[in-house]
Amino acid sequence: xxxxxxxxxxxxxxxxxxxxxxxxxRLPGWNIxxxxxxxxxxxxxxxxxxxxxxxxACTRCFSSLAHPQLKFNPAWVTGISGLxxxxxxxxxxxxxxxxxxxxxxxxxxxxxxxVSFCSFLKKQGVRIAxxxxxxxxxxxxCFSSLAPLLDVIIHDERHRSWVANVVPFTVAFNENPERKxxxxxxxxxxxxxxxxxxxxxxxxxxxRFVIFNDHSVSVAARDELSRYAASxxxxxxxxxxxxxxxxxxxxxxxxxxxxLVPVSENSTAGVRLDDLANTGLIVRYAHGDLKxxxxxxxxxxxxxxxxxxxxxxxxNRHETVGHVLADAxxxxxxRFYP
Numbered sequence: 001x002x003x004x005x006x007x008x009x010x011x012x013x014x015x016x017x018x019x020x021x022x023x024x025x026r027l028p029g030w031n032i033x034x035x036x037x038x039x040x041x042x043x044x045x046x047x048x049x050x051x052x053x054x055x056x057a058c059t060r061c062f063s064s065l066a067h068p069q070l071k072f073n074p075a076w077v078t079g080i081s082g083l084x085x086x087x088x089x090x091x092x093x094x095x096x097x098x099x100x101x102x103x104x105x106x107x108x109x110x111x112x113x114x115v116s117f118c119s120f121l122k123k124q125g126v127r128i129a130x131x132x133x134x135x136x137x138x139x140x141x142c143f144s145s146l147a148p149l150l151d152v153i154i155h156d157e158r159h160r161s162w163v164a165n166v167v168p169f170t171v172a173f174n175e176n177p178e179r180k181x182x183x184x185x186x187x188x189x190x191x192x193x194x195x196x197x198x199x200x201x202x203x204x205x206x207x208r209f210v211i212f213n214d215h216s217v218s219v220a221a222r223d224e225l226s227r228y229a230a231s232x233x234x235x236x237x238x239x240x241x242x243x244x245x246x247x248x249x250x251x252x253x254x255x256x257x258x259x260l261v262p263v264s265e266n267s268t269a270g271v272r273l274d275d276l277a278n279t280g281l282i283v284r285y286a287h288g289d290l291k292x293x294x295x296x297x298x299x300x301x302x303x304x305x306x307x308x309x310x311x312x313x314x315x316n317r318h319e320t321v322g323h324v325l326a327d328a329x330x331x332x333x334x335r336f337y338p
């Protein structure tokens with residue numbers, strides 16, 4: 001029974017403590033107006049809606065954890081207003097091991113009560129995990145005080161932090177994709193380096209290059225991108241920082257989960273992406289080299305269904321946040337309960 005785990009996910013868009021099933025059933029069509037500043041411009045409101053949607057996808061992932069050596073009881077989710085209920089719930093005896101899971105820099109939202117709250121939970125036997133896909137240890141002020149309380153930290157590429165917040169195999173493999181390249185970008189990342197590549201692809205492929213450049217798309221719209229054959233994934237927005245030099249954000253990973261062939265720019269030291277390229281799971285092009293970019297795009301568009309199916313299967317089985325977190329929790333629990 002000690003190998004039974006229960007996830008309590010801290011979602012900044014959540015309310016009180018509740019089963020994830022209940023939260024997710026309310027999410028479609030939820031009006032976020034009460035969470036956005038009065039008078040916010042439409043662009044800010046759109047970004048807020050997309051952020052809520054993105055964390056909803058993470059909630060789905062964490063409510064669907066599976067591991068051959070563990071049992072996961074139904075997961076719960078909470079926002080700030082549910083923290084008192086979390087504390088009460090965790091004083092109740094249970095055979096399951098409860099895990100409070102944070103993402104990104106969200107622990108900072110609990111300051112100044114973060115350490116006292118987490119310390120109380122630890123005394124109740126609760127385990128604490130931080131899935132910090134960004135550089136939380138360097139830029140989140142509370143990290144140094146939180147770190148000693150963590151049982152699991154997934155951080156930087158060496159810990160496989162950048163993967164897809166996709167529930168595996170929820171998007172069916174498309175046997176007949178359009179022979180087009182899609183780019184999902186962000187105005188925040190529209191550097192001259194990236195703009196040059198975008199303009200090259202626009203002039204080369206014209207209407208066969210489909211671009212979304214408004215921060216992101218909804219999860220439903222993201223899933224629909226499986227209609228295309230390839231995905232253009234240039235460098236990450238924080239390309240020059242030590243950790244992000246090893247990463248290209250999550251774009252190659254969710255592209256693979258959708259069955260697209262990821263076309264990924266090589267980074268300064270992106271060892272992990274090199275490994276994926278060497279096994280044929282992504283197509284690499286040299287940093288800023290337009291000829292190399294063109295050759296990579298052509299290779300991706302020419303991929304056979306068998307090659308695309310292999311990419312789709314691999315990324316869904318191994319490169320999702322649920323898979324990475326389940327593995328990390330299993331490793332931690334099996335140390336205590338071998």
